[in-house]
Amino acid sequence: MGILFIVLACSTWAVDTLIRYPLLGEASALQIVFGEHLILSVLFIPFFFKSVKKIWKMEVSHIFSFIIIGGMGSALGTLAFTAAFSKINPSLVILLQKLQPLVAVSLARIVLKEPVQKKFLSWALLCLIGGILISYQDIFPGLMKLDFRASFGNETAMWGYLLTLIAVVSWGASTVFGKKLELQGYSEFEVMGGRFWLGAIALIPVLISQGEGLATGTEVWGKILALVAISGLLGMWLYYHGLKKLSARLCALAEMFFPFCAVTVNWIFLGKTLDITQIVGGGLLLLGSTVIQVKRY
Numbered sequence: 001m002g003i004l005f006i007v008l009a010c011s012t013w014a015v016d017t018l019i020r021y022p023l024l025g026e027a028s029a030l031q032i033v034f035g036e037h038l039i040l041s042v043l044f045i046p047f048f049f050k051s052v053k054k055i056w057k058m059e060v061s062h063i064f065s066f067i068i069i070g071g072m073g074s075a076l077g078t079l080a081f082t083a084a085f086s087k088i089n090p091s092l093v094i095l096l097q098k099l100q101p102l103v104a105v106s107l108a109r110i111v112l113k114e115p116v117q118k119k120f121l122s123w124a125l126l127c128l129i130g131g132i133l134i135s136y137q138d139i140f141p142g143l144m145k146l147d148f149r150a151s152f153g154n155e156t157a158m159w160g161y162l163l164t165l166i167a168v169v170s171w172g173a174s175t176v177f178g179k180k181l182e183l184q185g186y187s188e189f190e191v192m193g194g195r196f197w198l199g200a201i202a203l204i205p206v207l208i209s210q211g212e213g214l215a216t217g218t219e220v221w222g223k224i225l226a227l228v229a230i231s232g233l234l235g236m237w238l239y240y241h242g243l244k245k246l247s248a249r250l251c252a253l254a255e256m257f258f259p260f261c262a263v264t265v266n267w268i269f270l271g272k273t274l275d276i277t278q279i280v281g282g283g284l285l286l287l288g289s290t291v292i293q294v295k296r297y
Helices: 004-021 029-043 045-051 052-056 060-084 089-109 118-137 155-183 188-209 218-245 248-254 255-271 276-295
Strands: none
Touching: 004 089, 004 218, 004 248, 004 255, 029 045, 029 060, 029 188, 029 218, 045 052, 045 188, 060 089, 060 155, 060 188, 089 118, 089 155, 089 255, 089 276, 118 155, 118 276, 155 188, 218 248, 248 276, 255 276
């Protein structure tokens, strides 16, 4: 049953693209992400009142960790992820998120002093090769056509990949500092609540500086609410419910269903196809990323 819960969670995350991608035509990435954080912040208010005493006794290092997971992981990461959808194929954005274990393991070595095995480097290299194959035709169009007078890369695509990598690093850092907070005695719900509250706070000055207000229209807010409910709350509930019944290694294997499901959904419903080189690159990236998680390198 544990694997079924993880697979169902992956399905909700895959459906996210069907809502998020078309929604970019009705609202900006900033408005969408702020709307998500606003709703989630309100939903997590009860956990704030339960943890008031702990909040007042927080150490500076704890506050720094919450800023990383909220401002960087939740606000910047989700904003970059959403904005990347309008620059490159959403399936590529999703596949490249599998680079996160590389960031998480590397940061865990620095922040949590966790050892890194030599085999990690080999599988990390495989992931990087997969990532290059996925993005090759956009980053090196001149080489693809053997035209050395062509520009180094497609500017729009380059921005898309940059935003994707920002999301990868942000979420990888969030994983490490979230784990650090849990080791320091904070519950899963306290960490998630802090993530959404600080994420919302971090987005407010950005919203003001860009001269953007809240998203308007009941239809737009209905879709944002659907994102929160389906890929957010339902996805998290299914995932953590499955995690309780599975070992971390089996969970990592079950999670492979997400990119396969997302790519298939995007291919069928959004017409976002991949060529054979990108498919091979995605396969190498998924293989390397999964081995790193399963073997805990």
